[in-house]
Amino acid sequence: MNSADITTVKSILSQPQKIAIIPHRNPDGDAMGSCLALYGFLKKKGHTVHVVAPNDYPKFLKWMPENDAVINFERENPKAKEVINEASIIFTLDFNDLSRVGQMEQVLKEASADFIMIDHHQQPSDYAMVTYSDVTMSSTCEMVYNFIEFLGETDQIDADMATNLYTGIMTDTGSFKYRSTSSKTHRVVAELIDKGADNMAIHQEVFDTNSPSRLHLLGVALSNMVILPEYRTAYITLTQDELDQYDFKKGDTEGFVNYGLTLEGIIFALIFIENREEGIIKISLRSIGDFSVNEFARAHFNGGGHTNAAGGRSESSMEETISRFNDILKTYKDKLNP
Numbered sequence: 001m002n003s004a005d006i007t008t009v010k011s012i013l014s015q016p017q018k019i020a021i022i023p024h025r026n027p028d029g030d031a032m033g034s035c036l037a038l039y040g041f042l043k044k045k046g047h048t049v050h051v052v053a054p055n056d057y058p059k060f061l062k063w064m065p066e067n068d069a070v071i072n073f074e075r076e077n078p079k080a081k082e083v084i085n086e087a088s089i090i091f092t093l094d095f096n097d098l099s100r101v102g103q104m105e106q107v108l109k110e111a112s113a114d115f116i117m118i119d120h121h122q123q124p125s126d127y128a129m130v131t132y133s134d135v136t137m138s139s140t141c142e143m144v145y146n147f148i149e150f151l152g153e154t155d156q157i158d159a160d161m162a163t164n165l166y167t168g169i170m171t172d173t174g175s176f177k178y179r180s181t182s183s184k185t186h187r188v189v190a191e192l193i194d195k196g197a198d199n200m201a202i203h204q205e206v207f208d209t210n211s212p213s214r215l216h217l218l219g220v221a222l223s224n225m226v227i228l229p230e231y232r233t234a235y236i237t238l239t240q241d242e243l244d245q246y247d248f249k250k251g252d253t254e255g256f257v258n259y260g261l262t263l264e265g266i267i268f269a270l271i272f273i274e275n276r277e278e279g280i281i282k283i284s285l286r287s288i289g290d291f292s293v294n295e296f297a298r299a300h301f302n303g304g305g306h307t308n309a310a311g312g313r314s315e316s317s318m319e320e321t322i323s324r325f326n327d328i329l330k331t332y333k334d335k336l337n338p
């Protein structure tokens with residue numbers, strides 16, 4: 001954030017504001033962690049603050065401190081709209097374009113509040129009064145830590161805020177192993193542990209709460225995996241029938257896509273998951289190295305994200321989507337074998 005923006009933010013936050021904090025649709029650990037930590041911080045500063053999530057999020061995040069305060073736009077629509085309409089300031093966290101909030105987009109577009117964006121995704125849209133965008137950052141949680149640091153108030157970070165920030169950094173860095181994990185990330189994480197984040201407990205809450213049906217679904221996913229060595233690609237499909245058979249709950253497929261990348265020589269991994277209710281195939285894309293899944297998802301599947309992690313969607317059937325994907329892949333042979 002540049003010094004002019006820091007001055008602007010300091011001046012805004014020196015008066016009591018009505019603040020709404022918004023994560024992206026299908027919020028992940030980084031989206032929820034950053035929103036909940038910022039929520040704690042702004043509340044301490046005497047503002048009236050609400051977190052409004054576009055829709056529900058997985059059970060493995062529902063233990064997070066302050067999570068009970070989250071308003072779900074789908075379930076508590078009138079209240080959510082009221083909060084957004086009455087807000088003087090709206091923070092949008094962990095997304096780069098208002099289309100990422102689904103049904104909430106129109107309500108946000110009509111809001112009279114000034115927007116502050118904090119995000120690390122590529123190609124941020126220009127809708128905010130203050131845009132703190134940095135694609136080199138490990139996570140929006142690391143940026144919220146920096147944001148509080150810019151304001152000179154890291155002493156305000158308590159154990160709950162530290163726990164929320166730690167959770168988002170941990171989930172977005174694949175437990176501190178992705179390329180975006182810097183020495184600064186580790187310094188921030190060390191600070192968060194000193195401020196009360198219980199690293200082992202957080203890891204267990206997020207990763208060690210498998211249900212038997214989820215592990216069985218992972219078995220199906222792995223046996224469905226198609227490996228294409230000539231394209232250094234591996235992809236998984238899961239149909240709605242398969243999800244139903246294993247009692248699918250939101251979040252159950254989290255991390256499945258990464259298994260493809262553990263194969264020697266594979267640099268591009270995808271998972272295609274049918275969602276019959278929404279009439280789409282949701283696609284998660286991951287890569288190792290310079291192959292940009294952000295560009296791939298943008299160009300072909302109405303999505304985007306980061307160089308090595310992106311998402312997208314297809315409105316065709318699973319068969320058609322896979323067939324189209326295989327055709328597209330042929331045009332990427334050279335890029336995948338540099």
Ligand code: 5GP
Pocket residue numbers: 024094283284285302303304305306309310311312313
């Ligand atoms: P995931 O595959 O875990 O859903 O998402 C991976 C990354 O891509 C995340 O950073 C997420 O914010 C981004 N992403 C996921 N789905 C979409 C999408 O439909 N559009 C865009 N622009 N980004 C997405």
Ligand code: MN
Pocket residue numbers: 030031094120139140172
């Ligand atoms: Mn993120």
